[in-house]
Amino acid sequence: MARRPDRADADVRPEPELRAAFEAADVADVSDRPLDRLVGAHDASHVRVVPRLVASARTTADVVAALRVARERGVPVTFRSGGTSLSGQAAGGGLLLDTRRGFRRVEVLEDGRSVRAQPGATLRAINARLARHGRVLGPDPASEIACTLGGVLANNSSGMACGTRHNAYATIASAVLVLASGTVIDTGAEEADRLLLAAEPAVHAGLLALRDELRADPAATATIRRQFAGKNTMGYGLNSFLDHDEPVRILEHLAIGSEGTLAFIAEATLRTVELHARASTGLAVLPSVVAAARAVPALAAAGAATVELLDATSLRVAQRAPRAPGWLRDLDVREHAALLVEVRAGDDAALAAAESALSDALAGIGAVRPVELTRAADERAALWHIRKGLYAAVAGAREPGTTALLEDIAVPLQRLGRTCVLLGDLLETHGYRDAVVFGHAKDGNLHFLLTERVDDADGAARLAAFTGGLVDLVLGEGGTLKAEHGTGRVMAPFVERQYGPYLTGVMWRVKRLLDPEGILNPGAVLSADPGAHLRDLKPFPALTDAAAPAGDCVECGYCEPSCPSRDLTLTPRARIVLRREIALARDRGDDALAADLELSERWSSVETCAADGMCAVACPVGIDTGEVVRRLRAERVGPVARAAGRLAADAWPALAAGASLAMSAAHALEPASAAATVALRRVLPHELVPRLDPGLPGGGRRRPRRADLAPAAVLLPSCTGQLVGPDGGHGGGDGAGDGRDGAGDGLPVAEAVLELARRAGVGLRTPERLDALCCGAPWRSKGHEDGARRVVDRTVAELLRASDDGALPVVVDASTCAAALASAAAGAAAGRGRALRVVDAVSWVAGHVLPHLAEPRRVAEVVLHPTCSDVKSGADLVTLAGALADTVTVPRDWGCCGFAGDRGLLHPELTASATAAEAAELADAEADAYCSTNRTCEIALTRATGRTYGHLLTLLELATRP
Known part of the structure; x- marks a missing residue:
């Protein structure tokens, strides 16, 4: 492949x-390491700009200090938060100031009618706090899982139902702004203008x-009104000068959509909108x-909250989706298009009325088959998956080495159909035959996705020619070149084409007025x-x-909020980016840089990845970065260590006897095991000292008592549950030892399961060679x-014998171990x-025991920490916990605890970082019990919160004792 002649390789010297x-x-976390900068x-x-430095800001004072040094040194500053922006506005070549690790405070006001929040808080986190009040933020971008308020404000983001009535510009009530000079302005203060x-x-x-x-120029006023109708x-929100009188209000609204080029928004108060909890959805094919396009006005007039357009290519992609309805898969779509429509309401009666009105409108639009509206959650999710899965399906299927470019435009609604046809012709002309066109039809807003080899001279030339044609097309139809993704760097050269020289000149005057030295994100919004x-x-x-399995990653960042190491080292996106940068360095022949990155990667990426798989749940293309890290670990296991791993698998019964799982696994599997053991003993908290059965010579895994009933299942006690038993009320915290905070008087989990089964009249069997069995996770997590294969093969063989060749299910008392064994055993058993x-x-x-138990003694509140495996499997822990408590609380800031087998022992700072937000939320909690479904998770939360966490089933056993 020919490299672009105008592309300069980044200088990453410190x-x-x-x-x-x-x-x-005192700017925090300042780094000039190649890893951090790249x-x-x-x-x-689809922009890559290497900063000279990266740093973090957690307070307004941090931002002020960073800007002062930046002015003195002439260093540009670009603010970065969620990093979900699509137009290059979060990339800069000076100081990249990350606000995501701080600025997360959220305060609900006026019973939810407004909310005050900081730019590092994700939209999902803010909406979770508003939900109990029946309210939600107005902006509703598809990236709400990862995008932060700072980005939403800086880009004036909208979404599928937001339109212009409820976007950030329309709902902002006040803001705390930091100007380039370092001046801090609170627009919500009394006499703020003064x-x-x-x-x-x-x-x-x-x-x-x-x-x-x-205001004195009628032509300019008319143009502004038309542009922002x-x-x-695109460009700055010049409508601010027409909509508001006081300079402080003009400034406040100019900051919205300014992409960090005019001011930093350190805090904002926004008016919220009603959360319509009921919805009904349908797909109309035309x-x-x-x-x-012609049908859109009628559907909008009938009250449709969303009208999403999918072109014929989109439909053909959607037909391949696993959850696509059968009728859609069987449809010959050819030149067809579809409209995904939805109505929303606050109650069932209002929803029924909305459905009736929309159904009447749908009957008259000429759909190729009758349109059925559905309220069923699974059916609605499947329909929305068609729309939301387009980006993932096309971007994930692109050829290796190509870049996915997602662009958006808007045209007057009456020209939507014509624009779709012309856009399709333009894409075809330039060879983008697999591009998909979709969008928010009610707003005349189209998105289109294409793939290109941007590092190739021919590909770059083709992209340039297509972009020129696109600008001509959109402006010729009276549209805007950027509807909701922001101008950024990718459309900055065309601002004058859209607004003309005078209004573009006004924008430059605004920029120089507020940022005279040009240090705030130069190159974004405006460019010469x-x-x-x-x-x-x-x-x-x-x-x-x-x-290689991460090759489909589009670097969207959806995975980042769920990553337990996000505030400590790297996120899943960053881990994949790092592999790409190593590949780029190798391709350029820069072996020294590649070696430096690989050395930094060992700690920052490989060692501190919990490999919990939660990133795959959030990833639009289903990438499990944890699995990638496990493969990297496996690549780096040398022959001596590999032999030690096999020996540990063969000697597992002896290793398990007399030592905790974590200590045994770490000692057996790690090179330099003596040093590792010494280090572990220094950090090992007392609650991890194994509770071994004194009746067994040398300790070992305790065989649960048998119940004399015909077996309905095989019970496999996990290693952690048996070797690191219940804390007995010694987990620390104010309530330690009183039995209130957890299950301090409870049995080991496996014995609790047996006892519960006995009370319900259900028999359980345990395998004969219990000490030799393991799910293999301790080996697999280390590569x-x-x-892992040896111990799993042995375990499967024994479990097949115990289960009568698979006739009985195998019940594992730790959710994480159950998930690991289910995955590993499938292939081994099939073999x-x-x-x-x-x-x-x-x-x-x-399912099999609770219905046959006596009514449990209830408590007022239980705090529940689901494990990652629970979340991925969809286990309904809340229902079971609800049998024990009037209120079941899953913390809003729940996340993976980061213990991850031995990671919590080897790197306790990972667990501390991962649990910090959840622990802070529970600081003032006064629940009757705290529980989870895996012993290491219980240990992690006990350590983080000072409350004693026990197993949910241990709590159930206590609550149903006669």
């Missing part, structure tokens, strides 16, 4: 003198002058995209470089090593695949021509 200047100002060069866009005048008289006067100048995120959109395009090298059913004890007890 700049210690510059780093020291920011460190001296990872920071990537966001969800304070602005006193602090920044030139800014105040300049905004007044621009306001009066624009619909969705439009003969053509023009027919679909006509070719800026073709520079710094992100290459996607093919990954051919252990990271010892040979050892023997058998099938083995593995279920976790909580699900089995809920």
Whole structure:
């Protein structure tokens, strides 16, 4: 492949003198390491700009200090939070200031009618706090799982139902702004305009002058009104000068959508909208995209909250989706198009009325088959998966080495059909035959996704020609080149084409007024470089090593909020980005840089990854970065360590006797095991000292008591549950030892399961060679695949014997071990021509035991920490816990605890970081019990919160004792 001739390889040499200047100002986490800078060069866009430094800001004072040094040194500053922006506005070549690790405070006001939040909080986190009040933020971007409020404000984000009535510009009530000068302005303060005048008289006067100048120009006023009548995120929001009188209000609204080029928004108060908890959804297929576009006004008038358009290519992609309805898979779509419609309401009666009105409208639009509206959650989810899965399906199926580019435009609704046809022709002309076109039809807002080899001269030329044609097309139809993704770097050269020289000149005057030294995110929104959109395009090298399964990653960042190491080292996206940067360095022949990155990767990526798989749940293309890390670990296991892993698998019964699982596994599997053991003993908390059965010589796994009943299942006690038994009320905290905080008087989990089964009249059998059995996770997590296969094969053989060749299910008392065994055993059992059913004890007890037990003694409140395996399997722990308590609380800031087998022992800082938010939320909690479904998770939460966590089934056993 020919490399772009205008593409310069980044200089990642450290700049210690510059780093020291920011460190001296107490700017946090300042780094000039190649790893941090190259990872920071990537966001969800197709732009890659390598910063000179990266740092973190957690308070407004941090931002002020960073800006002071930046002005003194002439270093540009770009703010980064969720990194889900698609137009390159979160990339910068100076100081990349990350606000995601701080600025997360959320305060619900006026019973939910408004909310005050900081820019590091994700939309999902804010909406979770508003949900109990029946309210929600107005902006509803598809990336709400990962995007932060800072990005939503900076980009004036909208979404599927938001439109322009409920976006950030329309719902902002006040903001705390940090100007480039370092001045902090609280627009919600009493006499805020007077304070602005006193602090920044030139800014105040300049905004007044621009306001009066624009209002005195009828042509300019008319153009601004037309440009902002619909969705439009090109350039600055000049409508601020027409909509607001006071300079402080103009400033407040100019900051919205300014992409960090005018001010930093340190806090904002927004008005919220009603959360419509009821919804009904349907998919209408029409003969053509023009027919679909013509139907939109009638559906909007009938009250449709969303009308999503899918072109024929989108439908053909959707037909391949596993959850697509059968009728859609069988439909010959050819030139068809579809409209995904939904109505929402607060109660069933209102929803019925909305359904009736929409059904009447749907009957008259000429759909190729009758449209059925459904309220069923699974059916609605399947329909929305068709729409939301388009990006993942197309981007994930792209050729290796190509970049996915997702663009958006908007045109007047009456020109939507014509624009779709013209856009399709343009894509075809330039060879983008697999591109999909979809979007928010009610707003005339189209998205289209194409793939290109941007690091290739021919591909870059084709993209340039297509972009020029796109600009002509959209502006010729009276539209906007950016509807909701922001101008960024990729459309900055075309602002003047859309607004003309005068209004673009006004935007430059606004920029110079508020940022006279040009340090705030230069290159975004406005650019004097006509070719800026073709520079710094992100290459996607093919990954051919252990990271190959991550090749489909589009770097969207959806995985990041769920990662337990996100505030400590790297996120899943960053781990994949790092592998790509290593591949790029190798391709360029820069072996020294590649070696440096690989050395840094050992700790930052491989060692501190919990490998919990939660990233795959959030990932739109289903990438399990934890599995990638396990493969990397396996690649790095040398022959001596591999032999030690096999020996440990063969000697597992002896190793298990007399030592805890964590200590045994760490000692057996780690090179330099003596040093590792010493280090572990220094950090090992007392609650991890194994509770061994004194009746067994040398200790060992305790065989649960048998019940003299015909067996309905085989019970496999997990290693952790047996070797690291119940805490007995010694987990620390104010309530330690009183039995209130957990299950301090409870039995080991396996014995609790047996006792519950006995009371219900259900028999259980335990395997004969219990000490020799394990799910294999301790080996697999370290990359010892040979050892994992040995121990799993032995375990499966024994479980097949115990279960009468798979006739009985195998019940495992730890959810994480159950998930690991179910996955590992499937292949091993199939190789023997058998099938083995593995279920976790909580699900089995809920279905087969709980209905036959006496009514449990209830408590007022139980705090529940689901394990990652529970979340991935969809286990309904809340229902079981609800049998024990009037209130079941799953913390809003729940997340993976990061213990991850031995990670919590080897790297306790990982667990501390992963549990910090959940622990902070529970600081003032006064629940009757705290529980989970896996012993290591219980240990992690006990350590983090000071409350004693026990197993949910141990709590159930206590609550049903006669």
